[in-house]
Amino acid sequence: MVMISKHAVNKKGHLLLGGIDSIELAKTYGTPLFVYDLSLIRERARAFINTFKEQNVQAQVAYASKAFSSVAMYQVMNQENLSLDVVSAGELYTALKAGYPVERIHFHGNNKSKSELLLALEHNIGCIVVDNFYEIELLKELTTELNQKVNILLRVTPGVEAHTHDYITTGQQDSKFGFDLLNGQADRAFQEVYQDENIQLLGLHCHIGSQIFETVGFKVAAEKLIKKMIAWYNEFTFQCTVLNLGGGFGIKYTDEDTPLEPSVYVKEMVIVVKNLVANTDFAMPEIWIEPGRSLVGDAGTSLYTIGAEKEIPNVRNYLAVDGGMSDNIRPALYGALYDAVIANKIDEKIEKEYTIAGKCCESGDKLIDHISLPKAEAGDILAMFCTGAYGYAMASNYNRLTRPAVVFVEHANHQLAVKRETLEDIVHLDLPLTMEKE
Template identity: 60%
Template structure:
């Protein structure tokens, strides 16, 4: 059993996080329940931020809010002095509602709408990461109508494949994201932006994938980006103020995962950028990175209540929980793996191997296969670790199941930060058919 952050087993044999008994939380707020270890979030954020500071490098660490975005989470990001990466109007609106400084917001996305760009420009956000030629034209139009200028980064695809799941690879040449470095698209985009009266080119951005456990991919991407920057310096006199190497830093979900320490990623990136900047005889650009999962992933734990049991003789024991793909779609979508314990009987001896089934009407709604557990009973509580990233943010109402509540815990105190949805919430936006008048 591997416990993350402040998690421990208390004298009641219950899982405790942030000094708070998770069984008591589940009894108070119901299950499924997302529980976040705030101290661990702070630790992760500071690890990134403080490494740049220790090495005296100008940088922005922008939390990738797609991993987990709520008003309370964005306020926590602001408390820790990070910047913020948003990818939609909804994430931008959430950040603004949280009072996050707009000048520290970076807006990503491959199909930003006129309305989204207009919201960004009107609120004077810090930077837009431009993804395609259509967006260059649309953004210029929005800026002209608002009589504003905006700093931009160009997202490029450096042709580097990270070692991760195919569905979440984004840096390879064949990608829906960004301008290709090798096919001339990025060169044309640079010319367009440099000639614009409304866009100020800060530099370039790449994102090579997710759940990355080594530094090689980042270093190769930096090398390819600097090779192109050398051409742009010679051809256009362009010297970047910013180099953004994205995110994708891995975390430990199971014993099969072997991530490296946060500071090792940062130190390697800094060393590579410094080497290439020296070769190009330019100052080191400000380095931006975008950790999301690596800040919140292992800080989140989901608590479920166990319900029915099914035995398939000589094959498998199924345990059903009161959640599943509605609160954590990653196993169905990515075949993601997790570890779990009984939250109310953590240290009881293992007696069986079970497979944990969700309650959705889908045979693919399986949360964990072949999980060793004590003999579990109905109403025991299952704690699934490392659900802090892409659990709540990808939650859905399939089968009309309400989304869970979210609780933050820190130093023995709890705070409800997202209320549980009700059945009334599910139909709140529904519009009944008009009654037909029969002659």
Template identity: 55%
Template sequence: MTAMTTNVQGQLEIGGVSTGELTAAYGTPLMVYDEDMIRRNARAFRESFIESGLEFQVAYASKAFMCKEMVRLAEEENLSLDVVSGGELYTALEAGFPAGRIHFHGNNKSEEELVMALEAGIGCFVVDSFLELELLHELAKEREQQVNILLRVTPGVEAHTHDYIMTGQDDSKFGFGISTGQADRAMQIALCKPHYNVLGIHSHIGSQIFELDGFQQAITVLSDFLQSVRLECEVTLPVLNIGGGFGVRYTEEDKPLPISEYVKAITDCVKESFGENGYPLPEVWVEPGRSIVAEAGTTLYKVGSKKIIPDVRTYVSVDGGMTDNLRPALYGAKYHAVLANRPNEECTELVSIAGKCCESGDMLIWDLKLPPVNFGDTLAVFSTGAYGYSMANNYNRIPRPAVVFVKDGESRVVIERETYADLVRLDR
């Protein structure tokens, strides 16, 4: 979770700015990012790969959190960029991100999205289906373009994570299965397409992964697959993209490894597996998103009503909820929080944090120990930097919150708070 200190007034600070100052200036709910932490995490990936001696690319998975300022930060930290929709691609291009460092994912890219990406001259398409394999090539042929592609394959590895965020098993909407023979068939088709430059393969086994064995198993399967392609098709493909999914700490129960340990395990396994096959060491690509931004984000809420049900539960309601953090309702994600205006007081109450939406399932945290909670207190929920704002919605016609970056005692808005006028702007 983001590094915080308490100032002389007894308030939490983020990036040298007090949470009281932040809420006074920008209101609540407010999503606050520690810019230094984002940059440290990005650099940790790059520095660990440099130490490995392998060629590499680190692409920020923009689905975790994206806005133009985040894109500019990724460019400044020498990251590539992973996008999964026309909207993410548009944002990247509007922010001036170099198109040649953009990778385009997605299991159902539309023709319009593919044309947009071709016209922008992006660096790589991650092809996810037989339909896309044909459609993208026809569009490239019409434009007389050579297109770099990776084939997304499923290695049949099930990561130890929530069912909704497992993607590497055979039964997945993503990619070509290796064990089913679909990956081999797709590779043979792709290699025969004159407007394709097949760089290699892509795999992503899931998200919020704390153990190394899933990555290691996947790399062994992928290495063997590339070796079989080499022997059957007489081609050596230079890129292995093993995706992301590196775990982060949401609560004290979570025990993620340091970024350097994830990278070392991956690169060591690549060296061993490819070395055993006598295959030239590939350029390794990874796509961290959550592990770069999650713990750098904190959401600040204003406490509203409090409902005490004797011998049952105490509900404390805040002025946000599933509209700015859908993860608890979507798949039971857990978070930790404190009272930002009184973080050092003894925690004597067991409460549950409720959102303001008209849904019984709009609960942010169950069974949280806090000091006695009063109307107007500020609740700080930690590690909300990934899949919070990017999943934000306008259910109950609630405007989405503002987002600010803080650094060295200064704060700046990177996404303005939505207004009621914004909510009806497209209505007719």
């Protein structure tokens, strides 16, 4: 194995993923194909956990599984002793099927249904992150009916705007999520739950955005939440024991991205919290965080087979692949940027600029707008990097395309984690027409 332009390459000039020839993976499992390198996921998970240990702080690192969820991925996270952030009955059910320890499952969501809350209560999961007053009323009703206690966090919007895309900024006041910390909603929510006999309030939660490359927003949010918790302690002698600062830690999609190491985010948060509780009667809370993209994003690579090429003189050269917005909607949805290589031509010289087009019937189905590559031919394999978060998780059957397979690789071993959908899968929920024509 050699390293060419930061990529691992074998003697054939083929890209290696987890020590395995990417071309062989494409031949074995077909394309489009998501390939996850588990060694990188484990490395990232341990970096978060070990930094908290080095800082001598009680903590939970919860995988924000909306980035990508499957039975096998949940099992990996459990092996690494992470907690789990789920946001729907489907994610919770998958976690239960994976055998995830229920005490380490946290249930998020801005519009949890009664049936979802019942499922969570039935399995006595570790924590429900309460998002609104309607949810408080549902929980009071259900816990009374079941004579059951439940641990909760109150999700608040601290009025902190992270430097990120408008569509994925969630910590500012104008948000569908959480109780507003600035207009009194959080105080009202506290009043409704802190003395309830069945509801055990653990503390506060916030999430200020995604793909964040600096620590200022996290530090300001931590300060706002801790000060509110101290205020409640001083007024009501109520000790919040958990501070959850969410996720949103950025990754390097392209050379323009400048993410920090996991340890930097954690250390900065811990310093702020320790300084605020020092010389007070308020006990140091357990700190929870929720990395998702930063655990699995750059561990994932999408493999596509190149097909048609369309040259428009003096305009652009389109290079079509056998996937697109059906397996990665992020470029079409909010202009997300990616890097890629021709996996079987890593060591060949760059000759041409292309636009990588998907096969969906949408003009906006472009995975990469401009990229310079060796001369491409039909049958070549394109490897697009950092697709491990919100690729498969947001995949669809638009145009009745089948969703890709997912493969895990680690130390030159590989296994199928999610089977490729079949054409029969596409129609298996369809029912024939039974009404007579008039």
